[in-house]
Amino acid sequence: MDRKTFLQTTGLLVASGIAGKTSAAERYLSHEPLNTSHASPAADFPLMDLHVHRSNTQTIDDIVAKSKATGIRFGVMENINARSMGNNEQMKAYIDSLRPYPVYIGLQPMELGWSKNFSPEVIAQADYVTMDPQVVPNGNTYGETISVWVYASYIDDPEYFMESNMKHYMNILTGNDPINIFGCPFFLPAPIERLYDKLWTKARLQQVIDALLAKNIAIEINDLMRVPHEEFILMAKSAGVKFTFGSDTRNQQTGRMDYCKYIAEKCKLTRNDFFIPERQIG
């Protein structure tokens, strides 16, 4: 039985109510396996992952070794927080600790207004700043903050969530903090994931594209969360938005980049479509 027959038989296409358009169910079922170690020789994008973390199981030496073995250039990211990176001295120590290695040095602030605790000169010593929109204030009508990766997110009103979500996106993209890369965009919490195509309207996607262009902010193709989706990438590409690959990995997963390579090839992204940090490494 082919896939379409299977979907019709099981009622998935009918139940989706948008037969003729690609439903969320069909979109996911239609994805072939992502392993693209056989990426076509025609692919012309930089093998660069600007979002890897050090961890107990992955040291900076491991990352450098993986870079040598795979040919991937890595950007190491560190979260900005009051505990370990809350002032100029700590930020400078972090940047200096990575300087001897052939990696880019990234900053990953978690909260709006973060930059007021640091001097612009110290921030500028990093190669780029990436911020993601994954913690959404006022995400339900109870006024609760929603972390989009949490399986048990309580969302009583999907449209209400999306209004808050868009407000949050715009606060990040149009605020006063420096930002070069918008990380892990468009991921929706599990309870409303089935409404993905309905909630991410063209108008909302376009609003994000306009904000990215206005401040020359690149957008991350996130390997772990498999975002953004093809429709957005094609819209953004033709509007002239730049992309980065970011795996957001911190263990043996670093260096795979299966979704990044798959979707970049599918959308025919080329070198010119990518943000590449200015500093020469290694």
Ligand SMILES: [Zn+2]
């Ligand atoms: Zn991260």
